[in-house]
Amino acid sequence: ALYCGNPVLVCNGRLDGQQQAWLQTCPQVVLLAAVPDWVLLSTLPELACVAFTPVGEVPAQQRRDLRRKLAARSGPIVRHVSEVLAPALYMHERHLCVNTTAAGGNVSLIAGAG
Numbered sequence: 001a002l003y004c005g006n007p008v009l010v011c012n013g014r015l016d017g018q019q020q021a022w023l024q025t026c027p028q029v030v031l032l033a034a035v036p037d038w039v040l041l042s043t044l045p046e047l048a049c050v051a052f053t054p055v056g057e058v059p060a061q062q063r064r065d066l067r068r069k070l071a072a073r074s075g076p077i078v079r080h081v082s083e084v085l086a087p088a089l090y091m092h093e094r095h096l097c098v099n100t101t102a103a104g105g106n107v108s109l110i111a112g113a114g
Contacts, residue, residue, distance in 0.1 A: 006048030011036060013054055035062050038069050049079040 005028060013033035015023070023029045030044065035058060041047070050070060052063075063082070070078045 004048075007044050007046050008049045008051060009036060009040075009044065009047060011050065011052045011054055035066060041069055041073065045075070047073075047078050048076070049081060052080060052082045 007028045007030065009030045009032060010023060011032045011034065015031070020031060023031055030040075032040070033054070035052075035054060036050070041050075050066070052066060067080055070080055
């Protein structure tokens, strides 16, 4: 997302001074050490990704609320990455494509096939 010029919200209190300085050179990066609130999420309309790896244990309800807030946004889906031990997730995206051509463009035929 960031490579393509889209804004990315980085919620991480573990970054050292050099990492913070480097990320702050990129105008599309918003750094935050805490859990973002809805006001912040709604003021970044072009947000493409939230990298959420805060310091310490974050209650499951707070993580769930963040995912729900992201899902409630209108527009494109905002990627939520929270895996600290899987850095590859920050470098690629996955998508699901359903080929409706096989059903003549009628999605209900595919839904009824299962």
